[in-house]
Amino acid sequence: MKTSLAIPVVSTKKSRLPETDFSNLVFGKTISDHMFVADYKNGEWTDLRIEPFAPLELSPANATLHYGQSIFEGLKAYRNEEGEVLVFRADANWSRMNESAERMCMPSIPEEIFMEGLVQLLELDKDWVPHAKGSSLYIRPYMFAMDNYIGVKPSETYKFIIFTCPVGNYYSKPVSVKVETEFTRATEGGTGAAKTAGNYAASLYPALRAQKAGYDQLLWTDGKSHSKIEESGTMNVMFKINGTIITAPINSGTILKGITRNSVLQLAKDWNQPVEERFLTVSELETALIEGTLEEAFGTGTAATIAHIERIQVNGKDYILPQKPADAFSHRVLAELDGIKYGSIEDPHHWIIKI
Ligand SMILES: *Cc1c(COP(=O)(O)O)cnc(C)c1O
Numbered sequence: 001m002k003t004s005l006a007i008p009v010v011s012t013k014k015s016r017l018p019e020t021d022f023s024n025l026v027f028g029k030t031i032s033d034h035m036f037v038a039d040y041k042n043g044e045w046t047d048l049r050i051e052p053f054a055p056l057e058l059s060p061a062n063a064t065l066h067y068g069q070s071i072f073e074g075l076k077a078y079r080n081e082e083g084e085v086l087v088f089r090a091d092a093n094w095s096r097m098n099e100s101a102e103r104m105c106m107p108s109i110p111e112e113i114f115m116e117g118l119v120q121l122l123e124l125d126k127d128w129v130p131h132a133k134g135s136s137l138y139i140r141p142y143m144f145a146m147d148n149y150i151g152v153k154p155s156e157t158y159k160f161i162i163f164t165c166p167v168g169n170y171y172s173k174p175v176s177v178k179v180e181t182e183f184t185r186a187t188e189g190g191t192g193a194a195k196t197a198g199n200y201a202a203s204l205y206p207a208l209r210a211q212k213a214g215y216d217q218l219l220w221t222d223g224k225s226h227s228k229i230e231e232s233g234t235m236n237v238m239f240k241i242n243g244t245i246i247t248a249p250i251n252s253g254t255i256l257k258g259i260t261r262n263s264v265l266q267l268a269k270d271w272n273q274p275v276e277e278r279f280l281t282v283s284e285l286e287t288a289l290i291e292g293t294l295e296e297a298f299g300t301g302t303a304a305t306i307a308h309i310e311r312i313q314v315n316g317k318d319y320i321l322p323q324k325p326a327d328a329f330s331h332r333v334l335a336e337l338d339g340i341k342y343g344s345i346e347d348p349h350h351w352i353i354k355i
Contacts, residue, residue, distance in 0.1 A: 080343030134169030235299030
C-alpha cells in the first residue's frame with residue numbers, strides 16, 4: 001500500500017528477532033520490536049510515532065485504571081507464497097473501533113491515522129510475520145484514557161497504540177461449551193456491542209466456573225430471559241439446523257459485530273447457503289440436539305477463524321455433536337477464508353490489502 005503520512009520512527013537498537021523461537025509461539029506472549037503510538041490532546045490526535053515496544057509510564061491516578069475507558073481491536077496479517085504480507089479487512093476493524101469509541105465517549109480515530117500507522121508499523125516489522133504455514137501476525141490496536149483524575153467523567157486525553165504478536169498455526173481443537181443461564185455478558189442498552197475492556201473482565205468469573213466444570217467456553221444467553229443464545233467468549237456462534245445456518249442478529253446492542261461473522265455470512269450468500277439472522281432459543285437448540293437435526297455448531301472470530309463445537313451442555317445435560325462430513329459448511333468456509341487470507345485464492349470482496 002502507498003503511504004503518505006510522515007510518521008517519525010525510532011528503531012530499536014537491538015532487535016529481539018534473533019532470540020525469538022518461531023516454532024514455539026504462545027498466542028499473545030511474543031511481541032514484535034516496535035509499536036505505533038498517537039496521543040490525543042486538545043481535541044486532536046498528535047505526536048504520531050513508531051518507537052521500540054517498551055513499558056509505558058502511567059500515573060497511579062490514570063483514569064483507565066479506575067473507570068475502564070478502554071477499547072481494543074484484533075486483526076491479522078498473513079504471508080503469501082511470494083513472501084508478501086497481506087492484511088485482512090483492516091478497514092472493518094477501523095470502523096468498528098470508532099463505533100466502540102463512540103459508545104465509550106472516546107474520540108474517533110481518522111482512517112488515515114489508523115491505516116497508515118498500521119501499514120508503516122508492518123513495513124518496519126515485516127520480518128516478524130511468520131513464514132510457517134498456518135501462522136500469522138496478530139495485530140492489537142487499542143485506545144485508553146490518559147487523564148490523571150479521580151472522578152467519573154470522560155477523559156480529555158487518550159493514547160492509541162498498535163503492537164503486533166507473531167502467532168503459530170492456530171489449530172483449534174473442537175471445543176465444548178455450556179449454555180450459561182445464570183450470568184450475563186451483555187444486556188440491551190449496555191456495552192455488549194463495544195469491544196471494551198470491562199466486558200471481558202465481567203466474563204472471567206463465569207468462564208472460569210465453566211472451565212472448572214470441564215467446558216472450554218460459555219454460550220451466553222440474553223440477560224433478560226436467558227432463553228436466547230447470543231455469542232461465546234470472543235466469538236460469534238453459528239448453528240446449522242436442517243440445512244439452515246442460524247446466528248444471532250447484530251441489532252440488539254448485545255452482540256459484538258464480528259468481522260469473521262460478517263465474512264462467513266457473505267460467503268454463505270455467495271454459495272446460496274440459507275441463513276437466518278435471528279436468535280436461536282435455548283429450547284430450540286435442545287430440541288435440535290435431541291432430535292439430531294443440529295448438523296454443525298461453530299464459533300467465528302479472528303483468533304481461530306472457525307472453532308468447531310463438539311459438545312454442548314443445555315439444562316444440565318451434555319450432548320455430543322455428530323461427526324461432520326469433510327464437505328461440511330464450516331470446513332468449506334474455513335478453507336475459503338484461509339485461501340483468501342493467505343492469498344492462494346481470489347479475493348472477490350476486496351478484503352485484502354497488500355503491505
Ligand atoms: C472480537 C469479538 C468477536 C469476534 O470478532 P472478529 O472481528 O470476528 O474477530 C466476537 N465476540 C466478541 C465478544 C468479541 O470480542
